[in-house]
Amino acid sequence: MSQVSWRPSAPLSSLQLRARLLADIRGYFSQQQVMEVETPLLSHAATTDLHIDSFSSQFLPIGGGEAQPCYLHTSPEYAMKRLLASGSGDIYQICRVFRNGEVGGRHNPEFTLLEWYRLGMDQHQLMDDMSALLERSIGFYEARRVSYRQLFEEHFGINPHHCETEQLLRLVHAGVDDQLQDLSRNDCLDLLFSHRIEPTLGAVSEGRLTGVYVYDYPASMAALARVEIEGGVKVARRFELFVEGLELANGYHELCDAKEQRARFLRDCDQREAYDRRRYPFDENLIDALEIGLPECAGVAIGLDRLLMLMANTTKISEVLAFDFNRA
Secondary structure, eight states: TTTTSSSSSSSHHHHHHHHHHHHHHHHHHHTTTEEEEEOEEESSOOOTTOBBBBEEEOOOTTTSOOEEEEOOEEEEEHHHOOOOOOOOEEEEEEEEEBTTTTSSSOOOOOEEEEEEEEEEEOOHHHHHHHHHHHHHOOOOOOEEEEEHHHHHHHSSSOOOOTTTTHHHHHHHHTTTTTTTTTTOHHHHHHHHHIIGGGGGOOETTTTTEEEEEEEEGGGGTTTBOOOOETTTTTEEEEEEEETOOOOOOEEEEEEOOOHHHHHHHHHHHHHHTTTTOOOOOOHHHHHHHHHHHHEEEEEEEHHHHHHHHHHHTSGGGGGGSOOOOOGG
16 A cells, blocks of 8 residues: 555645535525435446446345345436425435446546436526536636537538438548447447547636537437437437536436336346346336426536536546545
8 A cells, every 4th residue: 555545636726626616506506496405325226328337235134134236326317306206396416426447537436426407497498507507606608509410510511310320430430440340320429429529629728618518419319318309300308518528517308208218228228238238227216206297307417526627627537536546
């Protein structure tokens, strides 16, 4: 064990910056009359997302009894939606979340997420709300709000909702990696977006963060967002916020259909098995809540550690955490 491993990985200035940011966030939501809530970190269900793995553990009853599998949450989304269905009204939460296998310059296995839900809002109204929060907290400036389709038309001259997969694969080979094979349509779109488009989005200049919102993703990337017709094609009513090529936030005009949500969970689980990933139990309590009725709402999650990285002008997440994974 290193003699300095007991020391914080972040300088005191970064910890002070975090404290001020959390205070400003709470001040904004207090002014907006959005209630702060806490939900369990430990759950009987896990994520079904193909690209995220949950930490698993066991509950062992004292005195004997059958062990119960449990999971550290990767997001408070499911529990917060259960509160919304119970009549909570507008809510937000600042909490630690956990994602297995993710560690590096921009990733830590546990990190801080801000997630909130506003009743009666769609994705564009929630973007307005997010910009207002960030302008108050960090001097944020919204430079642009652009659809996923428009970005692909500008960068590649194609409509991502209509073009053939073979055309996308040719673009990947020409502009990303010519050795990649056996890619799905979504794989191609993700590679083109992350390697060619994402680095151009947003900026940091003289301490000011300039962001770009991207909205209306392909329906195949809907996750927990509703799907609607736009310009003759199905699109997912969701958005992401980028600053300096870094994804900060992911928001949805929320899906309220219990039957469709169950079908998506099952498709996700089947896809995980197809890719030899562990099949996790999904949240039946969320399905029950949706059947009772989730109010019309929009929700968004923002990674506060990544936001702090931009504010502190660092590329290392360890420099904004009191103790990163290597020192935990």
